Amino acid sequence: MSHPLLAVERVSKTYPGGGSAALHDVSLHLAPGELLALTGESGSGKTTLLRLVAGLEEPDAGTVFLNGRRVEGPAGKLIAGHPDIRVVFQDFRLFPNVSVAENLRHALRQYDAAYRDRRLREMLALAKLESLKDRLPRQLSGGEQQRAALARALADEPALLLMDEPFSNLDPALRRDLRGEIGAMLAGSGCGVILVTHEPADALSMAGRVVLLRAGRVLQSGSPRDLYRRPETAYAARFFGPANLVPTGDLLPLLEGSAAGRLLATQLSPLVGRTLCLRPEHLLPSPAADAHLGGTVQAVSFYGAYEEATVALKAGLSLRVHVPVGHWQPGQPAWLRLRESAWHLLAV
Ligand code: ADP
Numbered sequence: 001m002s003h004p005l006l007a008v009e010r011v012s013k014t015y016p017g018g019g020s021a022a023l024h025d026v027s028l029h030l031a032p033g034e035l036l037a038l039t040g041e042s043g044s045g046k047t048t049l050l051r052l053v054a055g056l057e058e059p060d061a062g063t064v065f066l067n068g069r070r071v072e073g074p075a076g077k078l079i080a081g082h083p084d085i086r087v088v089f090q091d092f093r094l095f096p097n098v099s100v101a102e103n104l105r106h107a108l109r110q111y112d113a114a115y116r117d118r119r120l121r122e123m124l125a126l127a128k129l130e131s132l133k134d135r136l137p138r139q140l141s142g143g144e145q146q147r148a149a150l151a152r153a154l155a156d157e158p159a160l161l162l163m164d165e166p167f168s169n170l171d172p173a174l175r176r177d178l179r180g181e182i183g184a185m186l187a188g189s190g191c192g193v194i195l196v197t198h199e200p201a202d203a204l205s206m207a208g209r210v211v212l213l214r215a216g217r218v219l220q221s222g223s224p225r226d227l228y229r230r231p232e233t234a235y236a237a238r239f240f241g242p243a244n245l246v247p248t249g250d251l252l253p254l255l256e257g258s259a260a261g262r263l264l265a266t267q268l269s270p271l272v273g274r275t276l277c278l279r280p281e282h283l284l285p286s287p288a289a290d291a292h293l294g295g296t297v298q299a300v301s302f303y304g305a306y307e308e309a310t311v312a313l314k315a316g317l318s319l320r321v322h323v324p325v326g327h328w329q330p331g332q333p334a335w336l337r338l339r340e341s342a343w344h345l346l347a348v
């Protein structure tokens with residue numbers, strides 16, 4: 001492996017007066033230019049880890065290395081933080097009384113005029129803010145402010161950018177647009193990025209790699225596809241989207257009704273004692289003759305692009321299934337196939 005930009009080695013942190021550890025034995029590595037999403041529910045330790053990485057907080061144990069050099073905590077420093085690391089907070093923190101261009105120039109104030117002018121032009125172009133450069137922050141939309149804050153953070157080519165819940169103050173439509181815009185800006189910058197977000201959709205759609213924290217520990221890390229399709233735990237499976245978690249032994253007797261079902265049962269029978277994770281879009285409505293399973297549609301909810309049906313099987317088992325809008329009505333018989341190689345077994 002090439003030498004990482006960032007190495008977090010077994011850090012732990014308990015706040016004074018806090019009961020359990022905010023972080024426990026957490027390690028992670030980041031390559032140059034990589035975008036890593038740090039996700040988990042509220043209180044899982046995301047912000048604490050970001051603050052340790054930024055040198056704004058000292059770990060109780062473990063070490064943070066940036067380019068092989070230890071990142072010092074805040075003790076004894078005149079200016080908190082690390083000179084090669086930028087943090088973008090959710091409230092942007094632009095200077096309110098000066099223009100976008102002045103905000104960027106301020107971030108470049110210690111450099112010579114040639115570099116300053118070049119980076120100002122490059123950042124305005126990257127953020128698509130050329131025509132808005134003379135406006136005050138309050139004269140920009142939320143998304144434009146977000147792009148301006150990011151341009152300011154990237155202006156002098158930091159090694160590492162940390163973003164803590166950068167979309168949480170923005171409405172959902174803007175959030176969807178910004179994932180693409182900010183993702184493109186970050187990819188164009190070449191900067192290593194840690195994006196903290198409690199929204200699984202942000203993590204899955206923007207990151208090259210995702211780290212899931214739970215109660216201060218790394219529960220699982222991997223590519224977005226791995227975490228969505230190959231969750232190791234029930235918690236990870238549910239965190240990243242709706243999941244039917246079915247004990248293999250409960251499913252087996254229901255597969256005896258058809259040839260396809262019996263074939264699948266022979267594949268699954270060595271796996272009794274394990275739990276299957278079936279995403280609702282991995283269960284497909286099928287003609288009765290080819291079905292693995294049969295049941296009755298109990299309820300249908302409209303989600304815009306699809307509907308989620310609850311299908312009651314025998315033995316009290318029910319499955320959530322995503323189907324085209326209008327495909328099923330409650331009360332109707334439902335025949336299902338498990339999509340080829342889409343089923344997955346939890347590790348525990
Ligand atoms: P997240 O960003 O994932 O929501 P945090 O890192 O903010 O999580 O918090 C992790 C845990 O540490 C939580 O239990 C929180 O209550 C606690 N915590 C965070 N900051 C402090 C603090 N300054 N003092 C005491 N406890 C804190």
Ligand code: MG
Pocket residue numbers: 046047048
């Ligand atoms: Mg937080």
